[in-house]
Amino acid sequence: MGKRAAWEARVGDSPSLTPTPHLPPGTVVVLDLDEFEEVTRERGYDEYRPNEVTGLLSALVEGFARKWQAVIVYGLDWERGTEEALIEVPYVEASEVSGDLVEIAREVGATGVSVTIVAVTGHVAPWIRGDRSAYTATPTRRTALKILERLKARGGGVVYVDGRIVYTLAR
Secondary structure: OOHHHHHHHHHOOOHHHOOOOOOOEEEEEEEEEOOHHHHHHHHOOOOOOOOHHHHHHHHHHHHHHHHHOOEEEEOOOOOOOOOEEEEEEEOOOHHHHHHHHHHHHHHHHOOOOOEEEEEEEEEOOOOOOOOHHHHHOOHHHHHHHHHHHHHHHOOOOEEEEOOEEEEEOOO
16 A cells, blocks of 8 residues: 555544645654754864864755655755754654654754654644745645744753653753
8 A cells, every 4th residue: 555545544534634734744843953053162073074063964964754754845955064953754644753753853852952843733734945935835734834943942952742741852
């Protein structure tokens, strides 16, 4: 059974999926390193080259995308290193990727830097890509971005999945 058929069999005609029927269901993931400008200054990193943290995050984002057949809409940067990313996973609910997102947060946290990760089930539009404006191209992306901004304002270092915090970095 393909991903689309499996999704439809599991979800059916869920009312939460009806507002934007022209977009396929799936999960939007946004992530951002916390206070990374400060870390860059403190550790003497070159902001235009990958370092241990941004290089690791690049590898983790790419590995996540390959595993889940996700689309990296914005952010993966092998030349400078990845500090933030917008990823969409068609026909997969956020709860399904939760464990992998927690693992990403743990691995980044092991470097002494925290990351905030938000995953929201809704509708995806992986064909809408490009610059930072891609973050606001769909309602689900806007929702995920607002949640990310709120969590970062509170200190970050968490993984949030569909309405609840599933991991907090021990400080």
